[in-house]
Amino acid sequence: MLVFLDESGDAGLAIEKGSSPYFTVAAVFVADDQAARMCLDRITRLRLRLRMRPYEEFHFRADSHDRRLQVLDELQKCDLQASTCTLGKAALVTSDLGLSSRDDVYLAICLEALKGHAGSLQNARVIMDEFGGRKFQRTLSAHLKLHLNTSASPAVRSLTSSRSRSDPMVQVADYFAAVVNRAESGTKTQADYLARVASKITSRVRLP
Template identity: 30%
Template structure:
């Protein structure tokens, strides 16, 4: 089993100065290596790729690219689980002031509340943060997630990994659905709906 993780939004709390009001972490679950390879090929040969040559990022993609991207993968063999954090419910001063702890906490929460879906998974996370943080996060995931769920945790540069980019696009689609100022808020989450296993709003 392979699991790819990325986020949408940021860990900042100065929403009135540009921080995102919502933070979303999404994991894309593949039961087999072959399924992951198939989806990688789907992305790289999709009409979206002909329009968009660089890294797929939800926040930087045009609407037509998003449409073609999700149309290409909507029937593929993967599942998406996400945790949605409305920042105004967070009272912990530690989480509000320490961005690395904030990120680590919610990645672990998502992996721990997996409804038994994870089984001996190799987890691949977008490789942001310095080396020390990545090592700490990897160790914490393997220690704090239930026995048998995760066998390995590694990091990958999203620029060169279409499956990390898929996780970014999925996280972005879920995050957009919580925007109250956009008429198209649910447009891409609706396209992704056949692949959504769970979207958990943290309280």
């Protein structure tokens, strides 16, 4: 299994004006390399239809409304599933989650996102965007293995990072994270976006 991680919103704890009120991580699950290639083929064909430049990426925040809808329609046809976890930062003040830093937030939300598919995780290769440096990525890898792996069945085999610009599957995770983040925020176009991929989202957790 392959798992692709990306986020939407700011993992920092600031809640003043200008800061994102919600932080969402999406985990996109594909069964194997063949399923990933089939999804990549769809994305590649869409890129050709849109006449995108070689290193132009799909990025929900930067894409137009029309492009977002086209991407989501293609993702609905892909053999994949997604689970998400969203943190409502305003409620942290009264919660007992014990999150005191940006890294704490990312560790906790990533774990919850993967737990949404924990029953099917087996020897998974996790690929994340370049959040944090290598030291943090090692910390996240250890954190996920500690909480998800068992002696009988390792859920997570490895964790590596990949640049979103050059990895379309990380861009897919960006889309799922952004769609759910907007749904939590209640933006006016969120229902249209969410409806297109709701069948692909097997778990959607909100903290606290």
